[in-house]
Amino acid sequence: MSGDVSAFLVGDVPSATVTGLLATLDDEERRRAARLPSAEGRRRFVIAHGVTRQIVGSCLGAPPAELQWKVGAHGKPELVGQWTGIHANLSHSGARCLVAVSRDRAVGADIQRLVPGLDVLAMARRYFPADEAADVVGAADPADAFARLWARKEAVTKAAGGRLTQVLPLPTPPGAVVELTGSAYRVIDVPAPDGFHAAVALAGAEEFRVGVSEWKPGVAELMPEVARWTPEVAQWQP
Structure with a gap:
């Protein structure tokens, strides 16, 4: 169906896979990885960018190492x-x-880890619209509510290729259509592991479906089973 999205959750992978992923990165990606201060940070960077190349290369029938990206004004x-x-x-x-x-x-994706000790109440009051800030303050788990909202806002920002400060003050309920600089973006929550929240946004107000699967080395499946987010029942329906 036109407008569907495939989303892949990625965790750690074997060291041999990391070596193979590193070989597909371009010179700039390798420089960025090398500048990271910790071995764990470098490993995660290689996995994230290498797996992205694997997925996009599979979609296009392209060698992952031959893919080229241009970075826009806001990254x-x-x-x-x-x-x-x-x-x-x-x-x-x-x-x-x-x-x-x-x-x-145009698509934007965001995954947010719940960060222990983060002053989410102060951040919600500072950055979110008043009703969303009140929802975070009144939530049984404010950190959980904050991460869910932040993931939606980041996803819209990334779909638009704009600045997060433009999106933070805008309401983002589940399934929302967000108007930004004259364009519309629809954002929905997607399943994430415990301790995380995730969201996907697409350009345009039309509804869309997202298929979410766990990426595994050597698995060539590109379009996982899709599910439609149904706000009325607040669950995933196959």
Whole structure:
């Protein structure tokens, strides 16, 4: 169906797989990885960017190492060169990352780890609209409520290729259509592991479906079973 999204959750992978993923990165990605201060940070970077290349390469029938990206004014990469024709977006938080791909519409993905000790009440009051800030303050688990909202706002920001400060004050209920600089973006929550929240946004107000699966080395399946987010019942319906 036009407008569907495939989303892949990525965790740790064997060291031999990391070595193979590193070989597909371009020179700039390798420089960025090398600048990270910890071995664990470098490993996670290689996994996130290498797996993104694997997924996008599979979608396009392209060698992952031949993919080229151009970074926009606010940091969003877009495919350029010989291999184009698909929209992709990557997010990583802690030891997890989320890769989303769409054939028809600009896509944004975000995964957020619940961070212990983060002053989410102060952040919600500062950055969110008053009703959302009140929801966080009144929630049984404010950190959980905050991470869910933040993931939606980041996903919209990344779909738009804009600034997070433009989106933070905008209401983002589940399934919301967010108006930003004259354009519409629809955002929905997607399943995430315990301790995380995740969201995907697409350009345009039309509804869309997201299929979510766990990425495994060597698995070539591109379009997992899709499920439609139904806000009325607040659950995933096959």
